Amino acid sequence: MKIELRSPLPVYKQIKIKVKEAVLQGRINLDDAIPSIRELARDINVNPNTVARAYRELEHEKIIFSRPGVGYMINMSREQIKERFLKELEDELKRPVKRFKKAGISKDEFDRVIKKLWNGSGSNIKENR
């Protein structure tokens, strides 16, 4: 897991995303154990309180759960996590879609831009939230 301290995205959010991505990409599965707060904090060189915050929110969102004596485990299947991602995508696109629709951009034109981004210039997109 690689954390960017300088990223506009708060560190605890980066951790949350990485955990979800790991499930989505099939690297960890439902009921698998994930590193403890201390282990992960040491591993990725961040403050344990930050990891704790990320885990607390993931637990609240029912993505992980803690089993006493065992530690934190994944509580959601890949499909369920994917649903979450799609919902997030929808939330993030809401604003730009609304704005460009209002400005007179058609759905086809919007699709064309998405396609262009999808097919290549992806690495140029900066995370900005």
Next chain:
Amino acid sequence: MSEVVKIKKLNKVYPGPLQAVRDVNLQIGQGEVHALLGPNGAGNTTTIKSILGFVQYSGEISVLNSDIDSRRGRIAFVPEEKSFYEFLTPSGAITLCESILPSFDRKLALDYVKRFSLPLKKKIRDFSHGMKTSLYLSLTFSQGADLYIFDEPTWGLDPIRRDDVLNIIRNTLIEGSTVLYTSHIISEVERIADRVSIMMDGHVVFTGYLDDIKEKYRIFYLPVDFSHYSTDQTEAVLKDREKLTILTKDTDLIDNLGDDPGAEMTIPDLELFFQLFLRGRQYV
């Protein structure tokens, strides 16, 4: 979260105009790393000296729910200037600490000394500044304290030792201690702090979680003549010949400016945030 340090209406006036602390309120929670940032003379060191009872002050300060004098044994402090018994060796210093500090962990101290590659049997007077600092920190980190207070802990250390110190601070936290420290090095603060307080001219002008800065605050770069905002919506405003820079957490203003094609938005990192706070507050 219970509070390890509580400061209410701290005031400290020195003869002369500088280094005063005015109406400082500050709370440091159990298990957090709290960084005090500010330019020289902003009052950081005075605040720390007041917590430690090294200077007279007015106001209320409680440490671990009591006054400092009854809690001294549970606090470890590293001053900016470190003085030593120069005739001792690290080995002798460890033995001395063991005899006067009840919860001193000899084995841990030896571990740290090894980690910093310090010679055990060499006289401290022959040490470089960096070696002295690492030894001082080794002895401090072995005290098993509940609260660690540092004034510029990594000053004068080479990058490798600095990295070691930051890692040790973080591990100290994992063991459940609380850390309050001052620093000028923003990139370090970004790595280990949970919360930061910014001091300016004796006042605490900001206290908040690092992650909340990225989440709640936005910076907008606007044309110089832009005027569709009120000052109570902004935290800092900076105007130069080419542009107007606004730091804000006002959600209405963020929404409005976010849709404005003439406004360029960025999410502040600590460096930008700090700079804007320091230079842009006089206009607010």
